[in-house]
Amino acid sequence: MASPPTVGAVVVVHHGGRWLPKVLASFAQMEFAPTAWRVVDVASSDRGADLVRDSFGADRVLYAGSGTGFGEAVQQGVAALPETDWIWLLHDDAAVRPDTLVGLLDEATTSDDIGVVGPKVREWPSLKRLLEVGLTITSTGARETGLETGEPDAGQHDWPEDVLAVGSAGMLVRRSVWEELGGFDPDLRLYFDDIDFGWRAALAGHRTRTAPGGVIFHAEASRRGSRPRGAGDPPPWEKRRAALHTVLTNTRGPRLAWTAVRLFVGSLLRVLGLLVAKDPEAAHDELMALREVYGHPGRLRASRRRKAETVRLRRRDVRHLFPPAWLPYRHALDSVREVFVALMRPETSETSGRRSTLGDQTPDDVEDLDDGPPLWRRRPWLVVVLALVLGSFVAGRGLMGLAEPLTGGALPPTPESVGAWWQLMLERSHDVGLSSAAFAPVYAGVLAVVGLPVWFSPGLVTTVLLLFCVPLAAMTAHRLGRLLTDRRPLRMVWAVGYGLTVAATGAVAEGRLGTVVALVVLPVVVNTGLQLSAGPGWQLAVRLGIWIALAGAFAPVVVPMAFLALVALGVLRIVTARDAGIVAGVTLVLLGPWSWERALHPLRWWWEAGYPVSGDASALQVVLGRAGDVGAPAWLTVPLVVLAVLAIVPSSSRVAVTWCWAVAVTGLAFASLGSVLTYGTGSGADGLVPWVAVPVVVWVAGLGTAVLLAAADLRLRSRPFAIALAVLALVVPVGSAVWWVGAGDDGPVRRADPTLVPAYLTERPGDTLVLTGSPDRGVRTRVVHGDGPFLGQEAVEPSRASAARLDAAVARLLTRPSSDDVETLADLGVDAIYAPDVDTALADRVDAAPGVEQSGSDSPTSRVWILSETPDLERDQAGPWRPFLGVLHGLLWLAAVISTAPVRRRSVTEDAPEEADPEPVRIAR
Amino acid sequence: MSDDRSRRAPGRRVASRSARSRATSRSLALPATLALPVLAALVVLATQLAGPAEPATTPPRQVALDRATVACPTVGGTVAAGQVAAGRSASASSLPRREPVRDLQRPDRWRTARVGGEAVVLDQTGRGSGAVGFASGAAPRSQGAGLVVGSCPEAGNGGWILGAGSGGRHQTRLVLTNLADTPAVVDVRLWGPSGRVDAVNATGVVVEPRDVRTIALADLAAGEPRLSAQVVRRRGALSVQAVDGSTGAQAGTEVVRSSLSPRRDQVVGPVPAGRTGRTLTVVNPTDSVARVEIDALGKDGRFTPRGLEDVRVRPNRMLDVDLPTTVGSDAVALRVRSSTDVAASVRTAPGGADFATSSASTPLRGPAVVPIGLDVRRVPTLVLANTGDRGARATVTAYDGAMKRLGSTSVRVPVGSTVDARIRRELPVDRAAYLVVRTTGDLVGSAVYADGDRVAVLGLRPAPVTAAGPRVRPAG
Structure with a gap:
């Protein structure tokens, strides 16, 4: 019978006292243990040094100075090992199962061309989730495992396969291969040494296999930063430097020049992106890495010469071991999404996405995947939103499709591409009939940015905004509702009622895009305002100014209403004068010259995005939450008015209810004023009656919020009374929903050829x-x-x-x-x-x-x-500075948005308490 | 649904108040809170009282004209030109040769000239100038040898010429003058006592730019002693007139201006005084029988003449009705009301030497010019009729050839009455070149020119000072 292969194990220890007790205990329980052990202690200053000495004996422990890289430490250990068939590399934060080595050897001995075998790596301490089953590297130098974040081990990767590399934790290397390749690259101190080794092994004709039968549990202390740092430890940018070094030293042939340029430019773009994403530390690391690599070309050349000596295959022979070329772009999209989430919800800034080292996420933070109760009970709001989205499809059944743009009523059609909006913002002369050199409206710039992902289908933007305004408004309202009440059912009803009120005004049917966008954004404005009142800060003030500007760009009447509220809050000292000034200043600057022109004619604040079509609201319609003859039946709002009056009664919520009534009456006053005024546009159209839906909804929402805040107190009365109140409260959302779904978005808006002339x-x-x-x-x-x-x-x-x-x-x-x-x-x-x-x-x-x-x-x-006369085609033109002004305006928006994003910090995991006085474990010789 | 009070929703919370401040707020909030619904009610009440804003109404408005172009037939041999106010520039050219008529090119005075050709185009600029032109003189014998005094119309939509003829010795010629630089195209439709008359080559009649085309109705439909013609403009801008001449028993010549387009209520005249020889012509171009009621507006007021109580005009026919003696012999205006749209005019033939045509017109809404200095000085009888339901007044001012004001008189016209303005008595007409008539109320008027037994009637038309133009606004 053939004798089993001999294995020499090398354990590298560096401040591993936290994990070593369990690690050493796992070594002692192996069914098939290595023939020989060597431990290399790299300047450990914790109890780890004592633990390994007690376990292995002083004769099997080697000591390396601080700053010794992992590869170099392994070399020391290997040099001290007796001759064995295989070398097994172990970390001080990776525990094994009793059958780990058996599983590895079973695979390693299946073929003579297998040079490296790696285990299935699971997460420690949960022990359930996969971390690695093989490794590869993308063209941009990202370490790629091919797994999803938090992916549980359910056996889906339990088959051996050829990979580019395996992690050094638990790596089993054929001794001859190790010596042929010269071990790990000495230029890679801690990171990417395993990938570099696997890449060289592949080019040398050796196979690297995964052995799912061998499992280890790895805490990944170095990568996550949970390992205590000591003198000589590599700097933070070492990881990125190692990635660049690995790619540049292993890329063969004429591809090198292009790869070098691409990596350089890509790194600069990453620096820019990281700065935009408010991660200056990561941007600094990227720059330092770039300097270290490209600033020392001699080092690269020397490394390449060394590696070239063992190359036997061509790149295309091992191409199948690398990920697809589009993978880095997928990661970039994930990063953009992370930035967006951070902007929208800065308090919950967290990374997510595919499992790669682009984002550092501690697996312990991921929730358990437990089926639990049904979705509608676990995530009722999600279910409600889905129902509203479905309702939007039903309500907009006559308006779905993209063959022709939405147009009609106050809504002009969208252009053929988003580029037209960009051009509108930057051009010196506008081809709009009687030519014009006036400033373009700010909302065109907003649409230009929002429409970027749908460049050739800008109609999608208006379709989504108009036809799905109910779920959109409900979502922003629900987020505001979280500040107002803990009671989820009430909050959901209130939010749904708000969303349906937007449609009930008839804004969708009439193509009032300005109203729709402003009302979707309005809860965010209120939300930010409440945060500002609770905690002053210039970033919140800037953010509030941005949101007011965004709403005001589409429905300028929001601006005077918001400014009036700011003045009131300032007088009452709820908002500081400084913050109020920042809000007002940011709003006016971001709205730009187009809005300043309107300021000279105050009544034009009523002119929303779209054609200036007259409204026709009577006093009664305004009181009942309607902006004219269109929309849901006005009587649906009567119960809300009754409840809002009743909401005054409970004393405990009276202060809050008073505030709500004050906001409501402000909206009512604006709406009433608008219903008796007329305005004109600059081109001479006059006698236009304002469309007052925005202040009308403020009135209705104010009443609804008063009811929401007093609901709990009103409910405490007799049960029949509470039931009656509940029924009244449901009239608005239920009635509006029935009308919305039944009537559909029936109005002048339609999908039609937008051409106005033959x-x-x-x-x-x-x-x-x-x-x-x-x-x-x-x-x-x-x-x-x-x-x-x-x-x-x-x-x-x-x-x-x-x-x-x-x-x-x-x-x-x-x-x-x-x-x-x-x-x-x-x-x-x-x-x-x-x-x-x-x-x-x-x-x-x-x-x-x-x-x-x-x-x-x-x-x-x-x-x-x-x-019969020949037309004069000369157009009015603005000065040559107009495009630059447009660019400057856009940069101001970008700067304002970036200034409100939270600054990211390099994550550092706090040390967990060490196990006190662990029992010493003896490792057999 | 479980009570989730113990579950805090994620997100920040507004800081809660202390109990003490809550108690204080409770006592302070009540008056403020109660005031807010009251305030809301007051806002609503104020809005209701103010009433909702209405989109701007855009009724027509008077637009000051700064250019006038008229076309004058040259049947009488003389053309007179003038204006209400001095203009900026004036040009005149005779057609078809387009020869300038320099004697007519002074925009600041009254001027006359003997002209040849078929027509003269007068073009004058000046804001509110109100340039007018008149053709006058004695028609040649071949055309009836009658007295001609006719106004020169501007471009219009066509016109209705009633009482025309194409048979025997009654020949009417349409004078179509293209006042623009693009070709004009018209259709001509004819009606007779027996119904529609098939006309030859009557559709798509082209008049070249800046040209005149004279069409004898006999060329379209010969042998019809009584005809009414409608000229329908299809394209271009042209003025429409007719020269109606007869060499028969009832000889005479008249320059006929277009009557009003068919309608259900209109006023014809005032027609000149005369015991006999006054004939009402009604054209019914519809497919229904027209039941016509005729009232006379005489010197003593409105009345319905016996014999005119029940006039019926069959579909697509014209009807001549001799005015009975019950109409009286004074100058009178006729109010014609019909169950369908009809066109109407009155021919007056006091003797056998000449006739005149009075067309339907709308009340004057601007100054009207009455010429005196024509081929010779001809002082007319100015007759005014009140078609409204309130008293009206006319101010008649005399001017000399240099546009110097010589004097004025005011004439009151009772409701439903026709009066003679007695200008000979009230104004120094012997020195006047023209009169300007300005009215308040609903007045129509005629100037009756007589030269022996020859007669011509000039219906008063407002000079082109302003015109009712639509209110134009951007759509937004």
Whole structure:
């Protein structure tokens, strides 16, 4: 019978006192133990040195000075070992099972070309989750295990397979291979030495296999930073330096030049990304690593020469051992998602994503995967949100699809690509009919950023915002509700009611995108305001300014309402004057010149994103939470008003209820004021009645919040009374939901060809003058360039002079037309007149005009005339500084957002208490 | 659902108040809290009282015109031009040769000129200038040798010419003048006493830019002694007039301006005084029978003449109704009301030498010019009729050729009455070149020119100072 293979074990110890008791105990229980042991103590200053000496005996313990790398320590240990067939590398924080070595040898002896075998590594101390079953490295130098974070071991990786490398903890190496390759790279002190070794072994023609039958439990103390640091320990950037060194020294052939450039540029981009993500320490590490590697090319060359001596295969022979090329980009997306989560929920900033060393996550923090109660009981809010999303599909059943853009009512269509929004923000002249050099609206810039992932389908942005506004608003409201009450059922009902109120105003059916976005963002504004009042801070103030600016960009009426609230809070000293000033300043700066123009005409704050279509709310409708004849039945709000009045009664919640009523009355006052005013746009359209949905919802939400805060106290009365109150409280959300799902988003918004004029007119060089109305009732003009304005362009106003000149020329044209009037139109760039659903008297008057010829139209009820004059195509232009101003404005937004993100710190795990006075374990010779 | 009071939802919490501050707040909050619903009610009440804002109404408004272009037929041989206020520039050219008429190119005075050709185009600029033109003179014998005094119209949508003819010795010519730089296209439709008249080559009639085209109705439908024509403009800008001439028993010439388009209520005249020889022509272009009621607005007020109580016009026909003696012999205006849309006019032939046509018109809404300095000085009889339900007044001002004001008189017109303004008595008409009539109330008027047994009627039309133009606003 063949004798079993001989194994010499090398254990490297460095401040391992915390784990060694268990590790040593596991060594003592092995079924098949190594033939020989050597322990290398690298300057341990804790009890670890005593433990190993007691366990192994002083003759089997070697000592290395501080700063000795892992590879070098292993070399010392191997050199002291007798000749054995295999060398088994062990860490002081990795415990074995009794059959670990058996499992490794079983696999190692299956073939002579197997040079390295690695165990299945599980996490310590949970012992259930997988950490490694083989290793590889991406093209960007990331250590890749191929496992998910917290992936439990359910046997899904229990088959041996060839891998690029295995971790050094538990690595079983054929002695001859070890000597052939010269052991670990001396330039890699602690990190990536295992991957580098496996890579060289593969290029030398040796196979590296995983042996799932051999299991070890690894605490990964060095990688997680839980190992006490001592003098001589590698600096924090060593990990990244090692990654770059490994890739650059093992890349063969002409690929090296490209890899070197790519890694260099990629590292710089990582530095930038880490700075944006508020992780300056990681950015510093990246820079230092870059300097260490690229600043010492001689070291690289020497290492490459050494490694080249053992290369026998080509890269393509071992390509199957590397991960796919797209994997680094997946990691980048994960990182972006982490940054976004940190911005949205800074108090819960945590990393997540695929299992890789890009993010440091302590496995102990991951919750147990326990089936437990059903989803609707574990995550009821998630279930509610899913129901609202499903309801959105049903409610928007007539508006789903992407074949044509959403348009109609106050909603212009979206452009063909997101690039058009970017261009709108940066261009010096806008092709919007009567040309304009005015500032583009800020919300176009917001849409440009939000639309980046859907570059060629910007319609998705408006579709999601409009058709899914109910779940979106409910989610932001629910987050606010967490500050207001602990009672989950009440909070959910309140949040759902808020979300449905947004739809119940008829904002979706009328295409009021500005209202919808502002009302989705409004709870976040309130949330941030409450946080600011609880704890002053400039970052919170900046964040509040950002949210007000975001809401105000879409519905400017939010700004004066917010400023009024700020003044009140400042007077009452709930918010400091400094913070209030920061909020106001940030808001105004971020809203930019477009909004400052509106400040000169205060009534234009009522003009939201989209066409300025008049509203028609009566006083009663406003009180009952409606902005006009559209929307859910107004009587649904009556119970809410009754409950809000009753909410005043309980004394314990009266203060909070008073605040809610104050906010509500403020909204009511704004809505009432808007219903009796009219405003005009800069181009001359006037007599427009404001759409007051935003302050109306503030009124309704204020009442709802009063009811929420007093609910517990109201409930404490008699049971029938409580039941009656509950029924009343459910009228708004249930009734609104039934209406919403039943009626759908029925209104002027539809999916249709957005072209405002016949198709052949869009190809003409000049613009088309669209006339609607009649001489008796008044004529409305609109100059259309191409197929009409897209969302954002409708807010870009031509000069008042041009608009007045146009209107005067049209008035004369329709009164006593002369060739001068046609010349004036041509001067303004018009070369065609289009009258949809034309009034007979209007058509007669245009027919009488000299210099116009009838042309074919797209329907029997419309008419087209072509002007005989050549249009003047020159456009008004802003100064050459306009694009730079647009870029500066964007950078201001970016700077404001980044300034509010939390700064990340390098995570350091605190030492767990050591086991007191462990029993000494004797390791047999 | 379990009570989850013990479970704290994640997220930050607003700091809770102490018990002491809570107690204090309880006593302070009550008045403030109760005031808020009351305040809300007051806000709602104030809003209700203020009433909801309404989108801006955009009724038509008067637009000051700064250019006027008119076309004058040259049947009488003389064209007179003037304005309500001095203009900035003026040009005149005779068609079809497009020869300038320099005598008519002074925008700051009244001027006349003898012209040739078929028509003269007068073009004048000046904000609110109100330039007008008149054709006058004696028509040649071949055209009836009647007295011609007619206003020169601007471009319009076409027109209705009633009482025309294409048969025997009654020949009417349509004078279509294109005032623009692009071709104009019209259709001509004809009605007779027996119904629609098929016209030859009557559709798609092209008038070249800055040109005049004279179309004899006989070329479209010959042999019709009584016709009414509708000119439908399809494209372009052109003025429409007719020269109606007869060399038969009832000879005469008249420059006929377009009557009002068919409608259910209109006023024709005032027609000149006369015991006999006044004929009402009604055209019903619809497919229904028109039941027409006719009231007369005479010197003593409104009345319904016996014999005109029940006038019916069959579909697509024209009807001539001789005004009975019950209408009286004074100048009178006729109010024509119908169950369907009809067009109406009155022909007056006091003798056999000449006739005049009074068309329907709308009440004056601006200053009207009455010429005196024509081919010769011709002082008309100015007749005014009140078609409204309140008293009206007209101010008549006389000007000389240099546009110097010579004097004015005010004429009160009772409701439903027709009066003679007696300008000869009230104004120095012997020195006047023209009169300007300004009205308040609903007044229509005619200037009746007589030269022996020849007569011409000039319906008062407002000078193109302003026009009712639509209120134009951006759509937003």
